[in-house]
Amino acid sequence: MGSPGLKKAAAKMRDAGVDETAVEVFAHYYRLLEHGETGMIAEDTIEPLDMPALADVEVDEAAAAEALAATVVIKLNGGLGTSMGMDRAKSLLCVRKGLSFLDIIARQTLRLRERYDARVPLVFMNSFRTSADTLAALERYDALPVDGLPLEFLQNKEPKLRVSDLEPVEFAGDPDLEWCPPGHGDIYTALLGTGLLDEMIAQGYRYAFVSNSDNLGAVADPRVAGWFASSGAPFAIEAVRRTASDRKGGHFARRSSDGRIILRETAQTRDEDKDALADLDRHRFMSTNNLWFDLHAMKKTLTERQGVLGLPLIRNVKNVDPADSSTEKVVQIETAMGAAIEVFEGAQTIEVGRDRFIPVKTTNDLLVLRSDIYAIGDDFVLDQVATDVPFVDLDGDVYKLVGDFDRRFPEGAPSLKEATALRVRGDWTFGKGVTVKGEVELDEAPSAQRLDPGTVLGG
Secondary structure (H helix, E strand, O other): OOOOHHHHHHHHHHHHOOOOHHHHHHHHHHHHHHHHOOOOOOEEEEHHHOOOOOOHHHHHHHHHHHHHHOEEEEEEOOOOOOHHHOOOHHHHHEEEEEEEOOHHHHHHHHHHHHHHOOOOEEEEEEEOOOHHHHHHHHHHOOOOOOOOOOOOOOOEEEEEEEOOOOOOOOOOOOOOHHHEEEOHHHHHHHHHOOHHHHHHHHHOOOOOEEEEEEEEOOOOOOHHHHHHHHHOOHHHHHHHOOHHHHHHOOEEEEEEOOOOEEEEEEHOOOOHHHHOOOOOOOOOOEEEEEEEEEEHHHHHHHHHOOOOOOOOEEEEEEOOOOOOOOOOEEEEEOHHHHHHHHHHOEEEEEEHHHHOOOOOEEEEHHHHHHHEEEEEEOOOEEEEEEOOOEEEEEEEHHHHHHHHHOOOOOOOEEEEEEEEEEEEOOOOOEOOEEEEEEEEEOOOOOOEEEEEEOOEEEO
């Protein structure tokens, strides 16, 4: 297998029972890393990308229903929400009226089946840390599993590597922290290695719709399914227009050398290209991480490439214990699933509304989701009832962790449907029925402050 570090890492993976396909994929990326590959995409090698909008596309209703019936829904559910202080599946977080992400996803799926009289299997890609919690939470939904397909498959795991010599790190305090997931690009390796890709094809399904479990806007919409089926594309990603809050995020572009659509992440952008990354007029579209692919095309390509799809490498440097900056620096080898768009000739993107992209990455996002910006209908699909989604920026020293955040909103989120921005500096606790209107900023005070029930801010 080559270098001593790679041999040790591969042996560690095999000893832990990691699938051989995943070991070979890891070895591929390790060699790239060893030879100095950074995965960087220079600005002078790409061009801006334009695309059609779903709102302008005609989709036949019968064809849309037929496409939905041939689709398997996969939710990426490997995250623990550690950045918000969680130590279990992030999707267990309560987001609306006592319902977690998992509750809403399950109910969205069951209602979708009823409405279109389609099986619409729901499958979760869990990590070794989220599997047990997730399956326990879903036990209450007896009708959720579909005969012939499992309710979950496991994301692979790989060793974290010491920055100094790229050998597997050792961390006696918590050996679990010696491992990391390979990024959500591992979905293709895991589908192949577990045999689930073959099972889906054998069951007669043609398409997969993949999205993050923390994005409740990502429902398997028949209209999008119909567009994708009629396009004949092997692979597609839903895109949204970038806003000011997305300036530091990744974007779509077209590679100058071969015309392929690519996805450039922030970690793949050189420092000298950061201004171009932030230019919303030049790079207008970003990925929702809602993607569609043809199961047969995916199987064919993976077989031809012996399981290595060849996604761009992401070299992610972190501490072995992410919560302790004094612990040893490690490299995590990662790939992004959306980067597969450059692998498939004829891959497409389509602009969708922001209502299909409601991710929760921080407690700022969580406050918006829990507020009256959105309503949940009988189909459990989020409906944006406010004209615009306000900008929310809560003091990171006070509100970053979910436990601290919940203590400061003991009676629920304030009304934000008439707000344009809410910035909170310092320690403020919100009483019941607080309303925010227009643009509001709460300044830091010498001591913790409390807003009385019914307080109206701004306006």
